[in-house]
Structures are given as structure tokens and as C-alpha cells.
């Protein structure tokens with residue numbers, strides 16, 4: 001395909017990701033997301049993808065799926081509940097890639113449908129989940145024991161000592177209304193721990209143009225307070241987290257309480 005043919009072809013699509021196609025051409029995605037994406041790509045490079053089964057959840061145009069394939073993954077499945085035509089019609093054939101992309105909601109993933117994975121990539125989706133604990137539980141249940149989970153998400157920075165989940169609706173979201181789940185760091189780490197994961201590393205995207213942004217935010221919050229309204233929660237950062245699945249004891253008291261059936265009330269009482 002000539003450079004002009006590539007440019008003609010990509011002009012028909014709306015891209016989210018910026019993916020290099022040749023030395024001089026890349027897909028015209030949104031550059032705003034680059035800092036978080038680059039941090040996530042660097043985190044991926046620390047893992048061994050060779051011969052692994054990889055799931056990319058919320059794969060959009062496949063930036064991370066293609067990266068996993070280039071790092072040697074044996075099989076890559078990308079899922080999204082709004083599958084990217086640019087990926088399925090253009091990028092996969094263009095790269096002669098073996099990536100399989102499927103339109104499905106992550107809540108409908110099961111081990112019976114897709115098997116178990118060695119590595120699950122979960123960037124840019126957790127903060128969109130209305131049922132975040134259930135979503136993480138589903139991913140845990142399709143990850144092999146000892147498998148890796150990479151999460152890239154928004155973290156609420158307002159509180160550090162207690163585990164919190166900020167779950168705004170509509171205009172109270174720091175982003176836009178489909179973004180309704182903002183754990184603080186302790187909330188996310190504790191949730192992952194109780195689901196059977198061990199956190200290995202967490203890295204924050206460096207804040208850009210810090211001073212003027214914080215000043216603007218502070219002025220906005222002061223104005224809201226003075227008008228008698230509750231100050232909106234806007235202090236969110238982006239972070240990438242690597243954790244491994246250490247397993248859970250399915251017969252333990254709390255796992256049976258939360259996920260199965262138990263006899264605590266009927267035997268111990270209370």
C-alpha cells in the first residue's frame with residue numbers, strides 16, 4: 001500500500017489511538033491520552049509476554065493488543081462493548097495481525113467462553129464501570145493463578161488514609177457522565193487485595209502544567225463553596241498498576257459470605 005493509499009484509507013475512520021503505521025504516518029487518534037498510554041506501554045514492557053494468552057479489555061483501536069502481540073504473546077483477544085471498525089476493518093489486516101477482537105460487555109466474560117488468560121490488560125475502563133467490584137471479580141475469575149493484571153485508571157487523590165470509592169453521577173463526574181468510578185489509591189489497592197490480587201507496582205502519570213491548573217481548580221472550588229454548594233471532587237490523577245493473582249480460598253469465611261453461601265448467622269448467631 002502506498003503512503004497516499006494509507007492516508008486515503010484512514011481518512012474514512014474515527015481513531016482513538018495513535019498507532020504508527022509507517023515511519024511517517026500514524027493513525028490520527030487523540031493525543032490527550034498519550035501520557036497515560038505511554039506509562040501503560042512502559043509497564044507492559046516489564047512483563048514477559050512470550051507465549052502468553054492475553055486479554056485486552058476495552059481494547060478500542062487495539063494499541064495495547066498490538067503491543068502485546070509485538071512483545072511475543074501467543075494469542076491476543078481484545079474485547080470492547082463498542083468494537084472499533086478502524087481496528088477490525090483496517091488495522092488488523094494492515095498489520096497482518098492474529099489478534100481476535102470481539103464485541104462483548106466485560107460483565108459477560110466467562111472462562112467457558114474464552115478460557116483463562118496469563119495476562120489481562122485493563123486500561124482506561126475501570127472508571128467507566130457502574131459495577132466496579134463485580135467487573136474486577138469477573139477479571140479475577142478468568143485470570144490464571146499467578147497471572148498478571150495491568151490496570152490504567154483514574155485515581156481520586158482527595159483522601160489517603162481510608163479506602164474510598166467516589167461514585168458520582170451526571171455532571172458531578174470529574175470527567176463526563178459515563179465515568180462514574182473513582183477509587184482513591186487505598187480503596188483500589190484494598191479492593192484488589194480482598195479479591196486475591198497482590199499489588200506489585202503503581203506509577204502515576206506526572207501532572208502537567210501543575211501550578212496554573214491547580215490554581216484554576218482552587219479558584220473554582222472557592223467560588224462553589226462561597227455560593228453555598230458542595231465543592232465538586234475534581235482531583236483525579238491517572239495511574240498504572242501492576243498486580244498478580246495470588247488466588248483466593250473459596251472456602252474462607254468472607255469469600256463464602258460475599259460470593260457463595262455460608263452458615264455464619266445460623267451457626268454462630270448474630
Ligand SMILES: C[S@@+](CC[C@H](N)C(=O)[O-])C[C@H]1O[C@@H](n2cnc3c(N)ncnc32)[C@H](O)[C@@H]1O
Nearest residue numbers: 058059060080081082104105106123124125128
Ligand atoms: C476510555 S476508552 C479506553 C480505550 C483503551 N483501553 C485505552 O486505554 O486507550 C474505554 C473503552 O472501553 C470500552 N468499555 C467501556 N465499558 C466497557 C464494558 N463494560 N465492557 C467492555 N468494554 C467497555 C469503551 O467502549 C471504550 O472503547
